[in-house]
Amino acid sequence: MTDRHHRAGTRLAPGRLSPGDVLRVGAAGLRARPTRVILSALGIAIGIATMIAVIGISSSSREQLLRQLDKLGTNLLTVAPGQTMFGEEAKLPAGALAMVQRIRPVRTAAATGGVEATVRRNNHIPESVTGGIAVQAASTTLLSTLEGSVTKGAWLNDATARQPAVVLGAQAAARLGLARTGVQVWMGGRWFTVIGILGPMPLAPEIERSALVGFPAAGELLGFDGYPTTIYERSSDEAVESVRQVLPRTVNPENPEEVTVSRPSDVLAAKAAAAGAFTNLLLGLGAVALLVGGVGVANTMVISVLERRKEIGLRRSLGATRGQVRIQFLAESLLLSTLGGVAGAVLGALASAGYALSRGWPPVVPPWALGGAVGATLLIGTLAGLYPAMRAARLSPTVALATT
Numbered sequence: 001m002t003d004r005h006h007r008a009g010t011r012l013a014p015g016r017l018s019p020g021d022v023l024r025v026g027a028a029g030l031r032a033r034p035t036r037v038i039l040s041a042l043g044i045a046i047g048i049a050t051m052i053a054v055i056g057i058s059s060s061s062r063e064q065l066l067r068q069l070d071k072l073g074t075n076l077l078t079v080a081p082g083q084t085m086f087g088e089e090a091k092l093p094a095g096a097l098a099m100v101q102r103i104r105p106v107r108t109a110a111a112t113g114g115v116e117a118t119v120r121r122n123n124h125i126p127e128s129v130t131g132g133i134a135v136q137a138a139s140t141t142l143l144s145t146l147e148g149s150v151t152k153g154a155w156l157n158d159a160t161a162r163q164p165a166v167v168l169g170a171q172a173a174a175r176l177g178l179a180r181t182g183v184q185v186w187m188g189g190r191w192f193t194v195i196g197i198l199g200p201m202p203l204a205p206e207i208e209r210s211a212l213v214g215f216p217a218a219g220e221l222l223g224f225d226g227y228p229t230t231i232y233e234r235s236s237d238e239a240v241e242s243v244r245q246v247l248p249r250t251v252n253p254e255n256p257e258e259v260t261v262s263r264p265s266d267v268l269a270a271k272a273a274a275a276g277a278f279t280n281l282l283l284g285l286g287a288v289a290l291l292v293g294g295v296g297v298a299n300t301m302v303i304s305v306l307e308r309r310k311e312i313g314l315r316r317s318l319g320a321t322r323g324q325v326r327i328q329f330l331a332e333s334l335l336l337s338t339l340g341g342v343a344g345a346v347l348g349a350l351a352s353a354g355y356a357l358s359r360g361w362p363p364v365v366p367p368w369a370l371g372g373a374v375g376a377t378l379l380i381g382t383l384a385g386l387y388p389a390m391r392a393a394r395l396s397p398t399v400a401l402a403t404t
Contacts, residue, residue, distance in 0.1 A: 033304070037336060040300040043293025044340025044380065045347065048373045050289055052348025053355075056365040060356035063364045068202060074263065075240050076146070076203055079231040079251055082260040090258035094226050096251045097139065103250060105239035110142035111228035112207075115218050117188035119166070119211040121176055125186070131175040135187060136210045136229075137218035138167075145232045146204050153181035153196035160195055161214020164221055167196040169208040187211065188222040203264040204232070293340060294380040301333050301388035312392050322393040329392045333385020334378065341377030345370055 079100065081090040093099075097111040115135040118127050142148075143155045154160075156167055166185065168178065173194075176185065184191040192213065201207050218224035231251070235243045240263070248256035305312070312325060349370075353363035 036300055036303075037339070040293075040296045041336055041340030041343065043296040044290065044337055044377065045293070045344035047287065047290025047293050048341050048344025048377065049348035049351065050344075051287070051376075052345055052365065052369055052373055053351040055369040056349060056352025056363070057355050059364040059366050059369075060352065060359075060361040064359075064361040067362065075234050075237050076264055077233045077235075077240065077244055077247065078204075078262050078264060079233065079247055080229065080260045080262070082258050084255075084258055090252075090255070091227050092229070092231065092259070093252060094228075096228055097231055099250050100231055100233055100247065103233075103235075103243060103246065105235040105243050107234050107236065108141060108145045109231060109233040110139045110145040111215075111231045112139075112142065112210075112212070113137040113215070113218065113224060113227060114229045115188075115213070115222050115224050117222045119172070119176070119192075120186045121178075123186045131172075132209060133172045133175055134206070134210045135222070136212055137215045137222075137224050138212040139215060142207075142212070142232065143198075145234055146201055146207065147234075148201050148204075148207070149199040150196050151199045152179075153194070155196055156212070156214050162216040162220075163214075164190060164192045164217060165195045165213065166192040167198060167212045168194060169198050169210045169212070170200050171208040172211055173197045175209075185211070187213075190221065206230075290376060290380060294337075294384045297333060297336055297340075297381065298384035298388065300336070301329060301385050302391070304332070305329065305388050305392045326389045326393040329389035330382070330385045333388070334381040337377050337381030337384065341373055345373045348373075 079092070079096070081092050084090050097109060100106060100109045113136060115137055117135045118130050119133050119135055120127075120129065138156065140156050140158060140161055143150070150167075151170070153167070156165065164187075166187065168176065173179070178185075178194060178197070181194050181196060183194050185194060186192075192211075198207065213222065215224070215226075219226060233243070233247070244261055244263070247261045248259040251259050349365050352365055356363040
């Protein structure tokens with residue numbers, strides 16, 4: 001009698017679902033509707049792929065700029081004339097280059113000077129058609145100071161700097177339609193022979209758009225007044241700031257305020273820092289796509305609950321608790337979102353790498369972006385599946401089984 005009462009008073013404990021059981025039950029629900037699952041996961045994939053690609057392309061561009069900056073160096077300073085106290089354009093002294101070269105930490109320095117002349121393919125082209133090409137006098141140390149390269153021909157030396165010889169920047173040669181040396185161009189009312197074509201110079205883009213002649217030739221043949229308009233200087237990295245401070249007073253002791261000193265590498269550094277400035281809009285679009293994908297997952301799960309009411313009622317009748325039903329549908333939502341997230345991360349990484357390689361950039365996808373994609377996927381999956389899971393758990397077994 002006591003044993004019978006004891007057995008009658010014993011409460012049955014519900015079965016427990018292991019993590020493996022939860023995954024199997026959740027995956028079984030997805031396998032039953034593959035087309036709907038693929039379409040729902042596609043929204044998540046598009047959102048994640050967009051965000052990964054935008055971050056990856058931005059990071060690749062920034063990495064390329066930083067590598068270029070490391071290669072070119074940050075120890076180049078340029079000196080240019082500013083304005084006088086009356087608002088007029090100032091001039092650098094004729095001996096400014098020699099004074100800069102006397103600064104002890106300065107390793108090398110060079111100068112260019114603007115020339116009132118135009119360069120054209122022949123003398124039949126009107127002078128007004130300049131093609132945006134400037135004619136400048138250049139010291140023979142300019143190429144080594146800028147650490148530039150000559151793609152065709154040779155750079156100016158002490159002999160050619162006195163002759164009607166010209167070296168063209170990369171863009172100047174392209175605008176003139178020249179791809180070889182030895183040809184002649186019309187400058188200042190006479191013919192000059194092209195002896196060299198320079199390669200790209202990211203730290204001195206004005207040189208890329210210039211036709212360069214020696215200082216002596218510019219004075220004798222083109223009426224150059226001898227005043228430099230830009231001085232380029234390189235020193236050791238440690239001495240850049242100290243040299244920068246003394247340059248104005250060294251170049252123009254009487255009026256140092258009329259001298260402007262800048263560091264060209266700051267432009268590249270700012271460009272690298274701002275490489276991701278225009279990604280916010282695209283990231284916003286990716287977030288919208290991800291939100292739409294989350295709504296699609298939630299819609300899919302709600303419809304799944306409505307279609308599987310008998311299944312839910314049967315499980316409840318066989319002893320499944322509300323929590324187990326809730327976990328089942330939440331697992332389905334997380335699996336569905338994870339499927340879309342993984343596919344989106346792969347597609348985004350491939351798109352980012354493909355674009356970077358096509359531009360010659362190092363492909364970079366930050367690990368935090370992939371981690372953020374996983375976190376966003378899990379968050380979307382949880383939010384999208386929470387309401388359907390709670391709705392499924394609240395279904396009464398008798399009502400669910402009676403559903404036709």
